[in-house]
Amino acid sequence: MRRFGWLVPALYIAFLLLPIYWLLSMSFKTTNEILGGFTLWPRNFTLENYRKIFTDPTWYMGYVNSLTYVVINTVLSVTVALPAAYAFSRYRFLGDKHLFFWLLTNRMAPAAVFALPFFQLYSAIGLFDTHIAVALAHCLFNVPLAVWILEGFMSGVPRELDELAFIDGYPFWKFFLKILVPAIAAGIGVAAFFCFMFSWVELLLAKTLTSVEAKPIAATMTRTASTSGYELGLLAAAGALTIIPGAFVIYFVRNYIAKGFSLGRV
Amino acid sequence: MRARTVNQKGWWLVLPVVVLVGFNAVIPLMTVVNYSVQETFGNNRFFFEGVKWFDTVMHSPRFHDALMRQLLFTGIILAIEVPLGVAIALAMPRKGVWASLCLVLMSMPLLIPWNVVGAMWNIFALPDIGLLGWTLNKLGFAYNYTRQPFAAWATLIAMDVWHWTSLVALLAYAGLSAIPDPYYQAAKIDGASAWAVFRHVQLPKMKHVLTIAVLLRFMDSFMIYTEPVVLTGGGPGNATTLLSIDLVKIALGQFDLGPAAAMSLIYFLIILLLSWVFYRVMTLGEESS
Numbered sequence: 199m200r201r202f203g204w205l206v207p208a209l210y211i212a213f214l215l216l217p218i219y220w221l222l223s224m225s226f227k228t229t230n231e232i233l234g235g236f237t238l239w240p241r242n243f244t245l246e247n248y249r250k251i252f253t254d255p256t257w258y259m260g261y262v263n264s265l266t267y268v269v270i271n272t273v274l275s276v277t278v279a280l281p282a283a284y285a286f287s288r289y290r291f292l293g294d295k296h297l298f299f300w301l302l303t304n305r306m307a308p309a310a311v312f313a314l315p316f317f318q319l320y321s322a323i324g325l326f327d328t329h330i331a332v333a334l335a336h337c338l339f340n341v342p343l344a345v346w347i348l349e350g351f352m353s354g355v356p357r358e359l360d361e362l363a364f365i366d367g368y369p370f371w372k373f374f375l376k377i378l379v380p381a382i383a384a385g386i387g388v389a390a391f392f393c394f395m396f397s398w399v400e401l402l403l404a405k406t407l408t409s410v411e412a413k414p415i416a417a418t419m420t421r422t423a424s425t426s427g428y429e430l431g432l433l434a435a436a437g438a439l440t441i442i443p444g445a446f447v448i449y450f451v452r453n454y455i456a457k458g459f460s461l462g463r464v
Numbered sequence: 465m466r467a468r469t470v471n472q473k474g475w476w477l478v479l480p481v482v483v484l485v486g487f488n489a490v491i492p493l494m495t496v497v498n499y500s501v502q503e504t505f506g507n508n509r510f511f512f513e514g515v516k517w518f519d520t521v522m523h524s525p526r527f528h529d530a531l532m533r534q535l536l537f538t539g540i541i542l543a544i545e546v547p548l549g550v551a552i553a554l555a556m557p558r559k560g561v562w563a564s565l566c567l568v569l570m571s572m573p574l575l576i577p578w579n580v581v582g583a584m585w586n587i588f589a590l591p592d593i594g595l596l597g598w599t600l601n602k603l604g605f606a607y608n609y610t611r612q613p614f615a616a617w618a619t620l621i622a623m624d625v626w627h628w629t630s631l632v633a634l635l636a637y638a639g640l641s642a643i644p645d646p647y648y649q650a651a652k653i654d655g656a657s658a659w660a661v662f663r664h665v666q667l668p669k670m671k672h673v674l675t676i677a678v679l680l681r682f683m684d685s686f687m688i689y690t691e692p693v694v695l696t697g698g699g700p701g702n703a704t705t706l707l708s709i710d711l712v713k714i715a716l717g718q719f720d721l722g723p724a725a726a727m728s729l730i731y732f733l734i735i736l737l738l739s740w741v742f743y744r745v746m747t748l749g750e751e752s753s
Binding site: 203204205206207210211213214215216217218219220221224232233235236238274278279281282284285286287288289290291292294297299301302303304305306307308309310311312313314315316318319334335337338341342345395398399400401402415416419420430433434437440441443444445447448449452453 | 468469470471472473474475477478480481482484485487488489491492493495496548551552554555556557564566567568569570571572573574575576577578579580583584585587588592593594595596598626629630633683686687689690694707708711712715716721724728729731732735736739740743
């Protein structure tokens with residue numbers, strides 16, 4: 199039993215990779231080959247689908263737009279969550295528990311519920327179809343998550359650290375930036391990773407809040423699927439490219455994923 | 465959360481968060497509440513209707529069906545993903561290159577945009593040219609997820625298991641990594657069986673992270689929208705029309721703002737209530753430990 203234990207994760211990972219292999223395989227096929235019948239690997243290997251994406255601005259700007267609002271959202275979420283997480287981990291104040299739960303309820307709000315009101319709100323304040331609008335809207339679920347993770351990490355830092363710094367005469371902000379932030383650097387990395395992840399994969403709000411200027415890649419894909427016929431190869435190539443930023447981010451936090459999960463409690 | 469000093473200045477530190485989240489949460493929520501009690505005949509003229517829409521939604525078979533499908537879906541995926549995730553975490557290597565490799569590969573589905581997950585499974589399961597659909601049909605199963613409700617459900621569940629089991633596995637793995645080696649040595653000296661080690665050492669240590677895993681999977685599966693829309697579009701017929709798909713159909717498709725808003729609120733309240741129960745269970749465990 200023990201000896202074959204490795205089979206479980208191995209089989210699971212094989213199951214994970216199969217659809218990804220199929221997506222990659224499709225992306226290197228011509229439309230004729232795809233529609234012509236079943237082939238296990240590309241017979242007429244082509245890079246045409248990728249060439250189209252990298253030369254057509256409506257395609258590659260989708261990636262730029264998505265990455266832009268994801269980065270803005272990640273920076274914004276982590277920045278505002280840091281002091282709040284400190285307050286939750288160190289102080290008791292009026293309504294703190296209720297506030298903490300209220301924040302979490304926003305993580306539970308279905309995007310479908312908010313799609314239409316969000317559209318009206320951001321149109322009314324003139325931010326519709328900007329990267330800022332999507333970045334702000336994603337704060338709805340990313341800020342609570344970041345607060346939750348950072349609070350977990352900060353609670354792991356001994357309070358003596360704060361007290362010593364204050365005895366040494368550090369002003370609050372200096373203590374915060376020079377001592378606390380370096381002490382929970384891993385936690386900040388993990389929080390940023392989760393914000394990046396949830397902002398990158400979300401589509402419903404991003405699509406509702408944009409039309410042309412800030413259109414995310416995911417929306418470009420769905421619109422292409424419905425307008426220019428069913429170009430499976432092109433869609434597969436676009437899909438395959440959306441995996442890259444995620445894989446890139448995972449590589450950087452790979453040593454913190456498990457640690458982050460347990461300490462950060464998410 | 466223990467030994468915190470009372471300091472009302474904490475409010476200044478949480479203020480940015482409250483403003484930012486409040487702006488995004490309170491205004492849209494009030495808009496929804498507003499629609500849920502009014503009738504409109506166009507031209508931006510609204511009439512107060514009281515609880516009429518809530519009454520309509522609560523008694524509509526369409527809502528009941530969508531809710532039942534939603535509960536069934538959430539139940540099935542929790543029943544599969546949680547045990548599977550734990551099993552994978554138990555069998556994963558603890559240290560070294562293989563552990564890192566497992567972690568990186570297993571995180572991949574979590575970072576793929578949801579519509580791409582749907583599109584990927586769509587082309588993977590196509591009966592004639594998809595790897596899965598073609599293989600199943602060659603093996604003699606008449607499989608077509610665009611026609612058969614059962615096949616559509618099976619594909620949908622396979623997709624969700626593919627997409628999210630890693631989250632449970634990663635959380636369980638984190639819980640397991642936090643167990644110090646002496647625990648295992650003590651169990652070995654006592655001659656404990658693998659099952660006893662799991663039951664009395666590993667499971668109690670994983671309890672906390674597993675609650676989080678169940679909570680997250682519950683909330684997210686209850687809110688699932690993009691993946692099934694891209695995969696099946698809610699079909700065949702209404703077979704896979706889950707709650708939020710139905711909601712978007714009513715709100716953005718038919719533009720029935722009143723019923724859609726009432727349904728939104730009921731839907732949100734269900735999630736809130738069930739999540740609150742989970743949250744209480746979780747914090748109770750924290751206080752007693």
